[in-house]
Amino acid sequence: MVILTGALLIYAMGDFPSWADPASPAHNHVSPRYIEKSLEQTSVPNIVTAVLADYRGYDTMFETTVVFAAGVVCFFLLRIPRKDEPTVRRYRHTLTGMTIRVKETRQIPPVLEEFERIDTLWAPHDLIIKTCCRILVPFLQLFGLYVIAHGHHSPGGGFQGGVILGASMILLAISHDLRTAIGRMSERVHAILCPVGVFIYAGTGALCMVLGLNFLDYGALAGILHVDPVTARSHGILIVEIGVGLAVMATMIWIYNNISSKGKYDEGL
């Protein structure tokens, strides 16, 4: 059946224009207008960002909603607590090194001084990986912020910066425990950040509608920001990119937390 589909596609391929022809029909209708007019209408040199956030801003808003919905679905699938098995925890005596003790109890003991809690598949405390990753994480976050802010002039934008920011927190969770990463950025914080990102986007659109022009037409922001409409569109693109970046970052961390701990948030990689 696969060969049949392949043969069908190859037959349809015979109609294609030759490779990289400038006169093929995909190039002729809308995109010359985008290329020629985007700089004078929005003052953003990166045409892809301008089209993505301004000319086709409606698509991007729903895509952010889809990403948020995927995070919510992962949360609902995996995060339901189950009480059918007693929790088995493992502790390790720090002074003598390698005495591993298994303790089954229903009551959670308070924080003990000599014992630290380890995971089921625990690797020994590796100094190189922990130090290197801890040094690297602030630079990763700085680079993520740079990518979001420079979406106008270089390849980048909201999605890429958001994914890099999320990946920095996932790096922290991989190199240290999952509990360390959750201690840095608790579940409530990133569960709230995700819809805040979506609301920034939709809120900008609604604000433009309130001020008189169409939905997501950023020229209406010129009154608030006291600039001419062309620069107002550039600033509007920046605001929605920040919203998109926030939503994507929170969703990546959320999905990783849910997948790597099977919902119980106890152990991780």
Next chain:
Amino acid sequence: MIWQLDLAILTLVVIAAIGAIAIKDLLGSAILFGAYSFMMCLLWAIMGAVDVAFTEASVGAGVSTVFFVAAVFRTTRRTKD
């Protein structure tokens, strides 16, 4: 577009794709999927789609591979097929 480079990277992409679905170890499948994603990113950079290449490098070769490895870690690693 230099067609020799194009053809070489396309061959590598097809080999990585066939390897990712034929290997019997699920962790190896996840890593080969990361390599496939990186080769795709190179192809798009050759074609001039820098934004798409950036997104695929960060999303496919970064976060997507991490999700796969985390899921394989939580389920079994061997497979019969």
Next chain:
Amino acid sequence: MPDLITSIVDYYNYLIYVILMMIGLYAMIAKKNLVKKIVGMNIFQTAIILFYVSIGAKKGATIPIIQHGHGEGAHEIVPSVIEAAEYINPLPHVLMLTAIVVAVATLGVALALAIKVYNRYETLEEDEILAQIRET
């Protein structure tokens, strides 16, 4: 026959894209392990994105960022007339950015579902799961 050979050499790019798509489709249909099916789904998605982006390429054109100067006087140093033939078509790039992000969201949901199935049935092979369903 030489006509077929020349047409294959002309369109070799599209041929390889179709082969990639068929690999992904085969993995989704014929493999029995759930994680292999998910890998096949992602291969299919990225192959389709590759095909769409390749539509937008133009001969001798540069990347879709309008060339401008750097420094403090940057806002005035732009070319006076921007030719559409000099820049690659940005429209497929925009649509494919959305497609990549949706692909990773779908991947997250699919992996969460696979973990749930494993919790319930203790296996990830499709035929064993079907056998367990038929017993109960």
